[in-house]
Amino acid sequence: xxxxxxGAGAVGATCADNIxxxxxxxxxxxxxxxxxxxxxxxxxxxxTAALLGFDTRITGSTNDYSKTAGSNxxxxxxxxxxxxxMTREELIGTNAGIVxxxxxxxxxxxxxxxxxxxxxxxxxxxxxxxxxxGLSKNRIIGMGGALDSAxxxxxxxxxxxxxxxxxxxxxxxxxxxxxxxxxIRYATWNSAPVTNxxxxxxxKQIVADTMVGGATxxxxxxxxxxxxxxxxxxxxxxxxxxxxxxxFSCCVYLNGEYGQKDICLGVPVVIGKNGxxxxxxxxxxxxxxxxxxxxxxxxxxxxxxxxxxN
Numbered sequence: 001x002x003x004x005x006x007g008a009g010a011v012g013a014t015c016a017d018n019i020x021x022x023x024x025x026x027x028x029x030x031x032x033x034x035x036x037x038x039x040x041x042x043x044x045x046x047x048t049a050a051l052l053g054f055d056t057r058i059t060g061s062t063n064d065y066s067k068t069a070g071s072n073x074x075x076x077x078x079x080x081x082x083x084x085x086m087t088r089e090e091l092i093g094t095n096a097g098i099v100x101x102x103x104x105x106x107x108x109x110x111x112x113x114x115x116x117x118x119x120x121x122x123x124x125x126x127x128x129x130x131x132x133x134g135l136s137k138n139r140i141i142g143m144g145g146a147l148d149s150a151x152x153x154x155x156x157x158x159x160x161x162x163x164x165x166x167x168x169x170x171x172x173x174x175x176x177x178x179x180x181x182x183x184i185r186y187a188t189w190n191s192a193p194v195t196n197x198x199x200x201x202x203x204k205q206i207v208a209d210t211m212v213g214g215a216t217x218x219x220x221x222x223x224x225x226x227x228x229x230x231x232x233x234x235x236x237x238x239x240x241x242x243x244x245x246x247x248f249s250c251c252v253y254l255n256g257e258y259g260q261k262d263i264c265l266g267v268p269v270v271i272g273k274n275g276x277x278x279x280x281x282x283x284x285x286x287x288x289x290x291x292x293x294x295x296x297x298x299x300x301x302x303x304x305x306x307x308x309x310n
Contacts, residue, residue, distance in 0.1 A: 001024070001025040001026055001027075001072055001241050002025055002026065002027040002028075002029070002070055002071045002072055003019055003024065003025040003027075003028050003029070003071060003072065003073045003074070003075070003237055003241070004028075004029040004031060004068040004071040004073075004074045004075070004106070004110070004113075005019070005028070005029070005030050005031070005074075005075045005077065005233075006031050006032075006068075006074065006075065006076050006077060006078050006102050006106065007031075007032060007076065007077035007078040007079070007119075008030050008031070008032035008034070008037045008038040008041050008060070009032075009077065009226075010223075010224075010226035010230075011077045011118060011224070011226045011229045011230050011233070012030065012032070012075070012077035012078075012230070013030070013041045013045075013226075013230070014226045014227055014229070014230025014231070015075055015077065015118070015229075015230035015231075015233040015234050015237075016028060016030050016041070016042075016045065016058070016230075017045055017230070018231055018233075018234035019056070019234050019237055019238075020045055020048075020049075020054055020056045020058055021052055021054060022054075022234065022238060023054045023055065023056055024056075024234070024237055024238050024241050024242070025056060025072075025073075025237075025241060026056065026057065027056070027057045027059070028042075028056050028057065028058045028059070029058075029059045029060075029061060029067055029068050029071065030042050030058065030059070030060045030061070031060075031061045031062075031063065031064070031065070031067070031068060032060075032061075032062065032063070033062070033063050033078075034062070036062065037060075037062070038060035038061055038062060039060035039061070039062065040060065041060060042058045042059055042060030043060065045058050046058050065105045065106065065108065065109055066109060068106060068109050068110060069109035069110060070109070070110060071106070071109075071110040071113050072110075072112075072113060072114065072240075072241065073113060073114050073115075073237050073240050073241060074106050074110060074113045074114070074115050074116070075116045075118060075233050075237065076099060076102055076103065076106075076115060076116065076117050076118060076119055076125075076129070077118045077119060077233070078095075078098045078099060078102050078119055079091060079094065079095035079098050079099065079119040079120065079125075080094050080095065084218055084219050084222060091120050091121055092121055092124055092302060092305055092306070093305075095119050095120065095121070095125060096124075096125070096128055096306060098119070099117070099119050099125045099128055099129060100128055100129075100132045103115060103128075103129045103132060103133050104132070107135070113139070114139045114140075114141070114240055114274075114275045115129055115133075115135070115139060115140050115141065116141050116142075116143055116233055116236050116237065117129055117140065117141065117142045117143065117251070118143045118229060118232075118233050120175075120224075121175070121176065121302055122142045122143065122144040122175040122251060123142060123144065123174050123175055123176070123251050123263075123264055123265060123266070123299045123302070124264075124299065124302045124303050124305075124306060125142070126140060126141070126142030126251045126252075126264040127253075127263065127264040127303050127306070128306055130253055130264060131306075136275075137252065137253040137255075138252075138274055138275040138276050138277065139275045140252070140253065140264075140275075141236060141250050141251070141252060141269075141271070141275060141276055142175065142250060142251025142252070142264055142266070143229070143232050143233050143236060143250065143251070144174075144175025144180075144250075144251050144266055145170070145171055145172065145175065145180075145248065145249025145250050145251060145266035145267075146232040146235060146236060146248045146249060146250060147175075147228055147229050147232040148171035148175060148180050148182070148210065148213070148249065148266070149169060149170050149171045149248070149249050150164075150228055150231075150232060151171075151210050151213035151214075151228065152169045152170070152171050152182045152187070152206070152210045153167045153169050154213075155206045155209045155210055155213075156169055156187060156189075156206055159198060159202055159205075159206055160189060160194065160197055160198070162189060166189055166190050167187065167188070167189055167194070168186075168187065168188045169182070169183070169184075169186070169187035169188075169194070170182075170183055170186060170187075170249045170268060170282075171183065171210065171249055171266065172249055172258075172265075172266050172267055172268070172282070172292060173265060173266055173291065173292055173295035173296075174265060174266065174295045174296075174298060174299045175251060175266060176295075176298065176299075177211055177212050177214070177215050178211070178298065179294075179295040179298050179299060180210070180211050180266070180295070181288065181291045181292060181295060182206070182207045182210045182211065183282065183284075183288065184203050184206065184207055185285070185288070186282065235248075236248065236250070236271060239271035239272065240271060240272065240273060240275065241273075243272045243273040244271065244272065245270050245271070245272045245277070246270070246271050246272075247268055247269070247270055247280060248268070248269060248271050249266050249267065249268055249269070250266060250267070250269050250271065250276060251264050251265060252264060252265075252267065252269055252276050252279065254267065254279075257279045257281070258279075258281075258284070258289075258292055259289065259292070259293065260292075260293070260296045263296055263299060263300055263303070264299075265292075265295065265296055265299060267279055267280075267282075268280040268282055
C-alpha cells in the first residue's frame with residue numbers, strides 16, 4: 001500500500017503524520033513545490049518512528065511526481081491557505097490552477113489512484129478534479145463534510161459535557177461558512193437524540209458555531225486550521241486502505257441524489273477500498289431539503305467561475 005500527500009504545509013504534514021503514526025501504508029510520499037520542505041518534514045517524521053513505533057517508509061520530494069508512482073490513494077492539500085477575513089470562495093482563482101495541475105501529474109504515474117481533495121474551496125476543487133481528469137466519480141472524494149461533522153461533534157460534546165466518541169452527528173451540503181447544514185435532528189448521544197437534552201437556543205448556537213468553525217480558527221490563529229483537517233484526511237485514507245465501509249459525510253458527485261445533478265456536494269457516503277461506494281439517503285425534511293438546494297445553488301455559482309480556468 002502506497003499513499004501520497006501533495007502539499008507539505010500544515011494540513012498536508014499533519015495528514016501525513018497521522019497516516020504514518022497509524023501505519024496505514026508501507027510507503028508514504030510527501031510532495032511539495034517548495035525546495036526541501038517535503039524532504040525536511042519527511043525526515044523529521046521518520047525520526048519519530050523509533051519513538052512512536054511505526055515502520056512506514058516516508059519519502060519527501062520537491063515536485064518530482066515520478067516518486068509518487070503506484071500510489072493507491074493521493075491526498076491533495078495543495079494551494080494557498082485562508083487568511084483572516086478571507087472566504088474559502090476567494091481562493092478559487094489561485095487554487096484551481098494548482099489542483100488541476102496536481103491531479104493531472106499524479107494520474108500520469110498513478111492512473112488507478114483514489115483522490116481525496118482537501119484544497120479550498122473544497123466543493124469546487126473536487127468538481128474540478130473530477131471534470132478535468134475524467135476519472136470514475138467514485139474515485140474523487142472531497143474531505144469537507146468529514147471535518148465539518150467532527151467540528152459538529154466537538155460543539156455538541158461541549159454542550160452535553162460528554163465524550164465526542166459517544167456522539168453520532170453529520171453535516172451535509174457545501175463546505176462553506178454559509179452553505180453547510182448540520183443535521184441536528186439526526187444527531188444522537190449513544191442512540192438518544194441530542195434534542196432530548198438541549199433546548200432550542202442551545203441547538204441553534206451549536207449549529208451556528210459549527211458553520212463558522214473554520215472561520216473562528218482562522219481568526220484566532222491567523223491562517224487555516226490544520227490539526228482537524230489533517231486528521232479528517234487521514235481518517236478517509238484509513239477507511240479506504242482498510243476497506244472499513246465507514247459512513248462519512250463527503251463531497252461527491254451527485255446525479256439526481258438529494259435532488260441535485262452535475263455537482264459535487266457533501267452527503268452521507270460509505271467509504272471503502274473502491275473510494276466512495278454508495279450514497280445513503282437520509283430522507284431530508286422539507287426545510288432541510290430547501291437548505292440543501294440553497295447550498296447547491298451557492299456551490300454551483302462558484303463552479304461557474306471555473307470556466308475561466310479551463
